[in-house]
Amino acid sequence: MTDRAEKPRLAVFKFTSCSGCQLPFLNMETEILDLAESIEVAYFAMAGASQPGPYDLAFVEGGISCQEDARRIRKVREESRILVAIGNCAVYGGPQALRNFLPLEELKRAVYPQPELIHCFPTCQGIADYVSVDGFLNGCPVDHGHLQDYIVSVMLGKAPEVSTRSVCLECKMKENVCLIVAEGVACMGVLTGSGCGALCPSFDRGCYGCFGPSADPNLKSFANLCRELGLTEEEIHRKFRYIVNNAEAFREEAERHVPQPVES
Amino acid sequence: MVLQGQAGENAVVGRDAFDEILARLQERGYAVYGTVNEKGTGIFRPLGGAGELSLRCTGGTLPPKYLWYPPSETMFTYDRQSGALRSEIEPVKQAVFGIRPCDVHALLALDEVFLGGDYPDPYYRARREDLPLVVFNCVESGDTCFCSSMGTGPGLDHDYDLLITELDRPGRFLLEVGSGLGGELVRDLRAEVARDEDYQVKHRRLEDAAANARTTLETEDLPRLMSEGHGHPYWREISDKCFGCANCTSVCPTCYCADIFDETDFSLTETRRKRRWSWCFLMEFGAVHGGNFRERRIDRLRQFMQHKLNFSVGQYGRFHCVGCGRCIVWCPANIDIAQTGRTIRGDA
Amino acid sequence: MVKSEEDLRRGANPLSLRPVEILDVRRETPDVNTYTLRLVDGSRFRFRPGQFNMVSVIGIGESALSMSSDPEGTEALAEGVFQHTIRVVGNVTRALARLRAGDRFWIRGPYGNGWPLEQASGDLLIIAGGIGLAPLRPAIYRRLAGNPGRLEILYGARTPGDMPFRDEFPVWQEGGARLLLTADKADEGAEWPYRVGLVTALLDEVEVSPARGQVFICGPEGMMKSVVGALSKRGWPPEEIFVSLERRMECGQKTCGRCQIADVYVCQDGPVFSYAAVRDLLGVDL
Numbered sequence: 047m048t049d050r051a052e053k054p055r056l057a058v059f060k061f062t063s064c065s066g067c068q069l070p071f072l073n074m075e076t077e078i079l080d081l082a083e084s085i086e087v088a089y090f091a092m093a094g095a096s097q098p099g100p101y102d103l104a105f106v107e108g109g110i111s112c113q114e115d116a117r118r119i120r121k122v123r124e125e126s127r128i129l130v131a132i133g134n135c136a137v138y139g140g141p142q143a144l145r146n147f148l149p150l151e152e153l154k155r156a157v158y159p160q161p162e163l164i165h166c167f168p169t170c171q172g173i174a175d176y177v178s179v180d181g182f183l184n185g186c187p188v189d190h191g192h193l194q195d196y197i198v199s200v201m202l203g204k205a206p207e208v209s210t211r212s213v214c215l216e217c218k219m220k221e222n223v224c225l226i227v228a229e230g231v232a233c234m235g236v237l238t239g240s241g242c243g244a245l246c247p248s249f250d251r252g253c254y255g256c257f258g259p260s261a262d263p264n265l266k267s268f269a270n271l272c273r274e275l276g277l278t279e280e281e282i283h284r285k286f287r288y289i290v291n292n293a294e295a296f297r298e299e300a301e302r303h304v305p306q307p308v309e310s
Numbered sequence: 311m312v313l314q315g316q317a318g319e320n321a322v323v324g325r326d327a328f329d330e331i332l333a334r335l336q337e338r339g340y341a342v343y344g345t346v347n348e349k350g351t352g353i354f355r356p357l358g359g360a361g362e363l364s365l366r367c368t369g370g371t372l373p374p375k376y377l378w379y380p381p382s383e384t385m386f387t388y389d390r391q392s393g394a395l396r397s398e399i400e401p402v403k404q405a406v407f408g409i410r411p412c413d414v415h416a417l418l419a420l421d422e423v424f425l426g427g428d429y430p431d432p433y434y435r436a437r438r439e440d441l442p443l444v445v446f447n448c449v450e451s452g453d454t455c456f457c458s459s460m461g462t463g464p465g466l467d468h469d470y471d472l473l474i475t476e477l478d479r480p481g482r483f484l485l486e487v488g489s490g491l492g493g494e495l496v497r498d499l500r501a502e503v504a505r506d507e508d509y510q511v512k513h514r515r516l517e518d519a520a521a522n523a524r525t526t527l528e529t530e531d532l533p534r535l536m537s538e539g540h541g542h543p544y545w546r547e548i549s550d551k552c553f554g555c556a557n558c559t560s561v562c563p564t565c566y567c568a569d570i571f572d573e574t575d576f577s578l579t580e581t582r583r584k585r586r587w588s589w590c591f592l593m594e595f596g597a598v599h600g601g602n603f604r605e606r607r608i609d610r611l612r613q614f615m616q617h618k619l620n621f622s623v624g625q626y627g628r629f630h631c632v633g634c635g636r637c638i639v640w641c642p643a644n645i646d647i648a649q650t651g652r653t654i655r656g657d658a
Numbered sequence: 659m660v661k662s663e664e665d666l667r668r669g670a671n672p673l674s675l676r677p678v679e680i681l682d683v684r685r686e687t688p689d690v691n692t693y694t695l696r697l698v699d700g701s702r703f704r705f706r707p708g709q710f711n712m713v714s715v716i717g718i719g720e721s722a723l724s725m726s727s728d729p730e731g732t733e734a735l736a737e738g739v740f741q742h743t744i745r746v747v748g749n750v751t752r753a754l755a756r757l758r759a760g761d762r763f764w765i766r767g768p769y770g771n772g773w774p775l776e777q778a779s780g781d782l783l784i785i786a787g788g789i790g791l792a793p794l795r796p797a798i799y800r801r802l803a804g805n806p807g808r809l810e811i812l813y814g815a816r817t818p819g820d821m822p823f824r825d826e827f828p829v830w831q832e833g834g835a836r837l838l839l840t841a842d843k844a845d846e847g848a849e850w851p852y853r854v855g856l857v858t859a860l861l862d863e864v865e866v867s868p869a870r871g872q873v874f875i876c877g878p879e880g881m882m883k884s885v886v887g888a889l890s891k892r893g894w895p896p897e898e899i900f901v902s903l904e905r906r907m908e909c910g911q912k913t914c915g916r917c918q919i920a921d922v923y924v925c926q927d928g929p930v931f932s933y934a935a936v937r938d939l940l941g942v943d944l
Contacts, residue, residue, distance in 0.1 A: 077575075083577055084576055198576060202574060203753060204717070210593040215555070215589075218372065218561060219372075223350060223371065224640055237553065267552070271642070385673055388717075390717065427911065432671045433673075567914060568909070568914045570908040572718065588915070597906065616920070621918070621921040625921045
């Protein structure tokens with residue numbers, strides 16, 4: 047049962063993103079030696095590996111934001127047997143997908159002194175909008191435990207399973223006191239998939255929804271809760287138009303809470 | 311008087327006796343857990359001294375269940391090179407100081423689940439067999455407590471090693487010895503003789519606590535009424551609010567559902583077969599090849615409550631709801647199992 | 659799990675595993691294999707028709723799978739062998755499909771109650787769909803081995819090519835079974851002298867009468883529901899109809915909670931239930 051075939055070739059690619067989802071690989075301090083023993087890190091720019099394909103398992107960080115991204119992700123797809131989107135940007139488009147909801151030219155002019163030099167798509171999307179994707183690991187950044195499970199599963203020839211647990215369960219296992227119940231904070235943990243270890247609620251900050259919508263998020267009930275807690279429609283809108291703004295469930299919920307134009 | 315240290319004995323003691331009892335448990339090698347005031351609620355923690363103990367029950371976040379049924383445990387380890395399986399079941403010595411009657415009833419319910427069949431669960435048994443319980447009777451009901459409805463409190467008269475009831479003057483406690491081990495924990499302790507008046511105070515305080523319960527649920531004929539109420543419109547009403555977050559089940563002292571899964575290290579040298587808590591509220595719980603038996607939130611919510619107030623009676627002859635109220639306290643959507651029971655049976 | 663005096667004395671860990679060696683892998687259909695197995699310790703694996711094992715490929719996971727062989731057949735008695743017939747649907751079954759003769763995997767069991775063969779003393783009607791024939795095969799062999807009552811087998815699969823045990827069908831017929839086959843669709847150009855359509859369509863041809871027999875059914879739940887419905891209309895009392903249910907299981911010990919349907923645990927109270935016992939559970943959306 048321990049037939050160890052040739053070491054699988056691993057690749058890590060970056061697209062439009064902050065590079066934060068590559069760090070969990072480098073942070074696997076104790077496991078990294080084991081990892082190097084069982085797999086070949088063939089491409090990982092941040093770690094100095096840049097061998098050509100093909101690759102057995104490619105993790106992709108970052109959204110697709112311009113023509114060059116789109117061309118490159120198609121090439122990565124061709125070269126990779128298993129292609130996995132990691133993190134909010136590769137899965138949903140990332141925080142920068144906020145631009146999807148605003149006119150591009152106006153934004154360029156507001157941000158850059160020479161907007162004519164910027165050549166990008168009007169939207170930033172997850173990679174699945176451009177290529178077929180074999181797996182999705184959410185997070186901002188992705189969880190290193192999820193990454194490890196995924197890699198080990200592939201090595202064992204098993205379809206990886208990603209749990210449908212909510213952030214709430216991570217809070218409960220840490221015996222955090224619920225911020226919604228005790229503090230009246232509109233914490234998004236009830237809508238959000240687990241993986242972060244309830245990082246924000248552990249520091250008394252409501253969940254921002256980094257890991258994206260859970261398996262069956264009750265958005266309507268959450269909006270009602272927000273109203274009961276005194277949030278305005280604009281504030282509810284902003285909760286969903288934030289870090290994970292381009293996941294379908296959050297995107298559509300934001301649209302249901304359109305900020306009213308301020309009368310002048 | 312001086313306590314002889316025998317089951318059936320009783321006396322009136324002061325809070326200083328708690329220090330002695332705790333010290334004797336620790337001397338005997340038990341890790342002793344009790345509720346400590348923390349984060350504005352009571353949380354079960356390993357106790358250093360008895361002074362840390364909170365005498366007021368706030369329900370807390372997690373029940374002490376994790377001491378005998380941990381959230382995640384390794385059942386055995388498999389060496390992938392040699393093909394050898396290693397199962398290490400070490401007896402665990404833990405004690406709870408200040409467990410409440412509802413949680414003792416929850417423990418007894420889990421005993422039936424894990425130890426009641428032909429093949430007792432050895433992992434549970436290793437944590438359960440040597441588990442001294444110093445029980446605090448409840449002389450007040452919390453807002454969401456309904457133990458008196460479920461027949462699981464506020465007082466306990468069985469399955470304790472020591473039973474402590476606060477009398478009406480602060481710092482005076484009626485101590486009752488329920489077992490030989492309980493006796494050893496108090497032998498030679500100086501104490502006042504318990505008089506009839508002390509017992510009258512105990513009974514009056516427990517009766518008052520029951521009478522003052524602000525949450526109630528009539529259990530007469532409840533399983534049948536819950537079955538008949540399977541299609542009641544109230545299920546829709548609460549499932550529209552429900553987040554499906556599983557907070558309720560994660561704090562339930564009787565929930566026992568689990569996943570069994572394999573975890574392998576990066577070097578592929580060792581696989582650990584693990585068991586961890588799972589809950590009927592999770593989407594993955596009812597998933598099978600080609601479908602899901604409880605895809606809708608209403609089905610998952612109903613499974614939780616029907617199991618507690620109905621199916622458990624068919625399975626084990628007792629409600630797997632002990633009325634601790636934790637699921638009510640920690641529901642971010644304000645869903646209330648007692649209210650649900652009352653509504654389904656037509657009492658509310 | 660069936661308890662033996664010895665097991666109880668030892669206080670056996672019901673969740674620990676026993677290794678089995680694969681003696682033979684036989685390809686039944688494109689996605690179904692039959693594994694002939696023997697416990698590595700050489701002891702005979704005892705079970706009742708309709709029971710199941712928790713089968714492990716360690717590292718991949720564990721899956722509830724029925725035994726498919728005659729527990730008291732010649733080979734079982736002489737060499738202690740038994741069989742699992744397994745369709746590839748998930749991680750564990752896919753990993754099993756990669757194994758060959760000489761490889762090992764792990765089991766614990768047997769679990770569950772099995773078919774009530776001792777109760778079925780008169781005629782027996784067996785109705786199977788797809789891979790549902792596998793857990794019924796042990797019951798078929800037990801009936802052929804001794805019972806004088808009539809045995810009728812109704813079997814349907816997606817296509818003729820999806821039917822396991824095809825080369826045994828003539829043996830069953832020679833042994834006295836009346837076998838009625840149907841396929842949802844026949845392969846283009848292939849010779850298929852039997853019916854095309856759902857297994858319920860075969861019910862009109864059944865000769866066993868409700869008054870003097872039992873029915874054992876195993877197949878996809880939708881198929882079982884429609885068969886049970888059709889049998890009820892033909893006058894079969896619910897007490898004489900037995901179905902084998904499938905639910906997700908992690909433990910087989912009534913502790914993981916996964917296989918509960920209302921107050922029933924499929925792993926130990928079943929997997930075989932009389933329709934009378936589960937009629938409400940199957941009808942109601944629990």
